[in-house]
Amino acid sequence: MRQRAARDQQRLDSGAVGPKDLENLQRELTSLAKRQSDLEDVVLDVMERREAAQERAAELTARVESVQAKTAEAEARKSAALEGIDAEGFTAAKEREVIASTVPDDLIKLYDKLRSQQGGVGAARLYQKRCEGCRLELNITELNEVRAAPANQVVRCENCRRILVRTADSGL
Template identity: 85%
Template sequence: MNAEPADQIRLLEVQALDSRIAQLDHKRSTLPEHAELERLGADHAQLRDLLVAAQTEESDTAREQTKAEQDVDQVRQRAVRDQQRLDSGALGAKDLENVQRELASLARRQSDLEDVVLDVMERREAAQQRAAELAERVAAVQSETAAAEARKAEALEAIDAEGFRVAKEREVLAAAVPDELIKLYDKLRGQGGGVGAARLYQKRCEGCRLELNITELNEVRAAPANQVVRCENCRRILVRTADSGL
């Protein structure tokens, strides 16, 4: 294949733009905010589960406290009624003894139940404190997430803007390259990891970074300026310039 030296040089400019587009694509997919948001998402999910557990415990202990306080109130009311009976002076000796025994039993029962109420209150207070702390941490993670999302959106907007500009520039430049040459370049670029054309610089192919041997150099030297030569190692289009070292 033949192509004017200027078109081959222009092909290097197209390659530079394609490389920049690839860099932008890589940058877009590897923004640090992606990993940060993934970490924050995992933190948020874990904290949310812990918060739900703490809120559930708080709700459970609230019901448990209500029940325990009702039990204390029932025992207290029973003791009041017994005390009223005792104070009435209308009880016989046997009933008097039974009521006194029951009052003593109720006093012990009330003391035990009040201990239960205190224990439940302490557990409820601890659950409330945990829930409040976890709610603050969830809010903090949500705030960090919003900030990271904003940074990501700003970065993507800048990348997309540059990508659009570079793509338009590439479109204009590629249109000035002969169709046959640009088709070969695109084919080789797809096969060569995004690089279809490389400069020959100081006897070295900048595509595969290997230096041409003497036989290869002699073949390149002998080739007409408008002949499209290929690197024997990577098979990319090898573009000659004043710095090729020929």
């Protein structure tokens, strides 16, 4: 378009055109100038939008990198926590083996059976006259039976059937 405008301007400046062609060339030059101005406005608008889009893309890229860094950090913390849990589980299993070797086999069998029936908890602490397995308070009759039982006797909750572990806080 610029080349055409320059060519038309040369023809106009040369003076070798007739009055009718002169008028047509002037109209065409005006039209070309307006069209060029409109196209330049469109190009400027596109450039501004492109710049804004590039800034937004850079911002979003930075946010993605930040989220990825936080995710990696969280994954590292999770891995460390899982390793700690695994180590604790291994230690607890070893401790259980040591303790279980001192407990009679029939009590271990009862405990394992109750644990499988009760969702992983075969024994519960008796705390302030309440079984912590089922969270129900023992009635007077049950409490008297527990009080009367020797310390080495296995006592069970009448409600959930778990083994009751008596402590100083049992409320007996």
